Amino acid sequence: MYICYTSTMCILVILVVELRFYMNRGIQMPRQNPFTPMFGGKPQHFFGRSLELNIVKHAIADGNSPYRVIFVTGNRGCGKTALLEQFSITAREAGWTTVDVHSAHASEDIVRRLAGADQRTVERVAAHEAFGLSAGHVGISESNRYDGRALTDVLVAASEKRKRGGVFITVDEAQKIPESDMENICAAVQMTLRKGFPVMLVLAGLCGAKEKISSYKGCTFMQRAYDIRLGSLGVDEARSAFAGMLDLTGFVTCGEEELEYLCACSYGYPYLIQLLGYYLVEAAGVSHPRGHTAVTKGLVDEADLSARVDFRANVIEPSVGDFGPGMTAYLEAIVDGVGEDGRSSTGGAARAIGKSAQQCAPYRARLIERGTIVPAGYGYVRLNIPHLRSYFTEEDTGKLSDDGARIWNY
Structure with missing residues (x-):
């Protein structure tokens, strides 16, 4: 208790000293910009997608849910990666083991994460072939090699040991997963579900990724995955996102008419919301270095010009440039x-x-x-x-x- 109290007092003293430093020099305290237009990264503040989050919450709570395997698709900038992170947070809070990997070496990375939890390495040890048939077994060793073909055994073993919760796996950039890697993942998840263990698989990729993966010889299982197709947020979600985020700045105020205009300029598209909001807050800080700033259509138009340049370079050109x-x-x-x-x-x-x-x-x-x-x-x-x-x-x-x-x- 004493240590906790002392630590709190130290933090308060530091904050007071910092505040006096700025006040004595007539310097404005650094203003926070809550918008995060970092492409493919985790935003500071997540907004919207309540329906999709409820689907995952339902699947975690209900072992008979049809949503235990999900495929999220959408264009660049629609928030797939951010949503995957929220799914993982939801599963982790429910007591599940979460394994988040990228498309490169996905099955191998899942094995590494699950085996590494026990400080052990699982590798596939091929047995001698006999009479034209081959067999194998799973061995535990100190080797640093992780074989994706052992994923089924590792996932089943990890699920058997869990007394509560399950294993929640997310894979981003699914359209880039090699066919053999995806077959390993499908086989492992399908067998674990067949054994009755709680496991969830959520893939995210560009439009057409599900059709591509489902066409693989060992991945027809993915045809039954639940589709979440992301696009723009609803009007109310976009309005709520802008209002809530601007309120977090502590110095930018926005009237109803300007808020509607801001939403219209964003088309409710998550990356555009982040871009517009970021440049709007920056422009507001420059135009009024001190005190509060009211959003005007002029400020929105200024932010929109910068947002369009970034959106063109990061979304439109990669989407149509290879046609x-x-x-x-x-x-x-x-x-x-x-x-x-x-x-x-x-x-x-x-x-x-x-x-x-x-x-x-x-x-x-x-x-x-x-x-x-x-x-x-x-x-x-x-x-x-x-x-x-x-x-x-x-x-x-x-x-x-x-x-x-x-x-x-x-």
């Missing part, structure tokens, strides 16, 4: 044909590039699979990435070469 000339021309025609209702005619796009609808059917299917467009009624589609229309119709002002040309008049 061939034919598919790019077809997508541009779809963009040009977007009407007031937000839909575009696929037949009109085909005619615009001098092809038949049948000839363009593979382009349409591929764009839908990649999550670039979504069906919107017979013969129509909608764009599925924010600012995609402006990407093809506006000048890219975010490149240094453009700035140099304007400044130096090449």
Whole structure:
């Protein structure tokens, strides 16, 4: 008790000294920006996705839940990695062992994590072949080698030893997992579930990742995985995210009209929310170094310009930059044909590039699979990435070469 009290007093003294340092010099205390536009990282504050979180909570609590194997898909910047982290936190708080790995060497890393929990290494020891048949057994050794083929034995063994909870596995960037690695994971999870042990597997990847993995010879099991397809947040979730995060700054206030405008500029897209919020708070701090700052449409527009440059570079260009000339021309025609209702005619796009609808059917299917467009009624589609229309119709002002040309008049 005395130690705890002393530590608390020391922290308070440090805070008071720091406050006096800034006040005596007339310096404004550093302002906190709660928005985290770090791509693929863990945000400071998580927002939205209450439905998806409840699905995982239900699966953890109910051993008969159909949500024990989940596949999360979506475009870049929709919050897949952040959601995976929240899933793991939820499982850990429920007393489950969590194993979070990336696509590279996924099955090997899972073995390492589960075996390492007991300070032991599990390796597959091949037995001698006899009569054309091979057998094997699992041995415990001090070797530093971790063989992904031992995953089934390790996962079952880890599940058997647990008195409460289960094993919760997440794999990010699932579209990059090699076929043999994915087969190891599927076989292990399927066998562990068959034995009646509590285990959950959650994969996350770009649009089309589930279809790709389910086509692997040993992974048809994944066809039955529950789909979570991420996109933009709902209007209420986006509004709540902005209001709550701006309140955390302690100096930025936002009226209802400005809040609605901010939400509209973000399209409810998680990465755009982080970008817009970050640049808005930074701009507010510069315009009013002291005291509170009220959000204006001008500040939002200023933040939006910076956010668009980052979004273009980190989301749009990686999403469409590898398309061939034919598919790019077809997508541009779809963009040009977007009407007031937000839909575009696929037949009109085909005619615009001098092809038949049948000839363009593979382009349409591929764009839908990649999550670039979504069906919107017979013969129509909608764009599925924010600012995609402006990407093809506006000048890219975010490149240094453009700035140099304007400044130096090449």
